[in-house]
Amino acid sequence: MERRRFMAASLGTMLGAPAAGASHAPLHHGAALAFGTTVGVSVRHADAGLARLAIRDALASVQSVDRLMSIYDPASEVARLNRDGVLARPDPHLLAVLRHARALSQLTAGAFDITVQPLWQAGAHAASAGRLASSRERAQARALVGWNLVDASPERVVLRKPGMRITLNGLAQGYAADLALRAVRAHGVVHALLDTGEFAATGDAGARPWQLGVPDPRVPGRLAAAVRLDGRCIATSGDYEAVFSPDRLHHHIVDPATGDSPLELASVTVVAPSGIEADGLSTAFMVLGSHSAHALAARLPGVDLLTIDKPGRVRRSPGFPELA
Template structure:
């Protein structure tokens, strides 16, 4: 789960991992830790440095807990155990919450979002390691295992109805971690914060009432920005075809359309603003699969949701409520 689709363009560089770091302003405090295969960070504004340090530590700890719970790589995670055994008894309530959001996204997108595409990811990853693409027979077999309706869950267990199925929560877990970490920070009475778990959530302001500013990277140039945004009271997530590619032309990458058994071919990146990071995270993947027309139509039906899409030719489009550049 490694996604570096945004840079914090106005907060400066982090001074290290773990713990709390004081920036040049006496009221801006930062901390960072490792989770989701990358560095996550929390910045808060508060007069009390010790309180800020405790809030940051709690937020980072909560995010790391979500990573340990939902990782597809950690044998101790419940998602790993489910993929290994096909069934999971006594699922964690946090896992059930994310699975419920996944099912709702699948429903409203007519299956464009599907956490059970993991067999396709595994197939393409293995083929790419050999310097090839899967053949048609392999691809169709993996595609047949991707069906969100064949995943059942309740408070007692989670179960795949078909042998060989597997799921990934890479399109939701980081957003959920941001939401949970924000709640932990706010429990300390902090109102001004910016959290980066690979997805972003911003509340309040930086010191001197300055807004938090985020930069959206250009999908074809990691050193360039496609947009800069004032981030206040919202969650922001980006999905892009550049995050993990299987072919250098960006045609085959880590996002899969279950209906194709392959990657969607219209968009290079999608940035979503939404009320929660869990929703923003899931919708950014959903909209990549749906393409601009279907995505913008769905976004118009969802309160507080807007998007910016960049296609593979570099053309940019924004929904009516997506903000102009900062």
């Protein structure tokens, strides 16, 4: 599973690290490999032993999601589903993510669609050969796309058209952040920041709230915004990570309706009550475009966003928790 790290600040370089001499419990950090890279957990607690247990369980939760939902590990349930077109007795966590995916597809009229994997593969294959996917290649891949052709029940998951494949890269990391947050809270930890590529936080960093930077999608090393984490989760999607063309008009985010990348936005940052919501909505909003994304966010409880279009224009929803 390819990591989508768009937040500029990591656990080791938080904008909101505690001030020196602050009379707060110390920070404890842990990291592990998942989603093809390093994921991290930071907790603030007076009991170092309990902090280590909380970090251990949080990281184990993240790795369990990766093992279930990786499209690259042939032993994962998603890889087996893609290979066989059917999966018996799916894990409850996989079922939960598939149900969320279906609800998000319905909410966004198909702008979010986990069955776009053939379109992504067509674009990536063409890019590796130094070209763009042809209209014929996109048409062939689009014929395999359809979120409503995925049937999921506790007994089995079925892809109803031969050759269909799914990707949960737009949900799995957010879901992993939710499970990691649940794991640290089970140990009584009140203050934690979870980094799975998407971020979840609870409590504070000591002297101030947890804070993260949103990178400028066009200027490496520059921040477009600094965000105060307010108990919600945060995710960013952009056109600048896995690119299929130097002009960034073709990249890893695909509009299921056209078979190609959406043209308006360079990045979308979403804060939402859960990691899986923030993760999925950031992808969906890239496809929907600024006007429709902001209109939909205004109807969703606890959801705010910041959009940056390709010319660099920034738009924030009224409740977006940007630092002054």
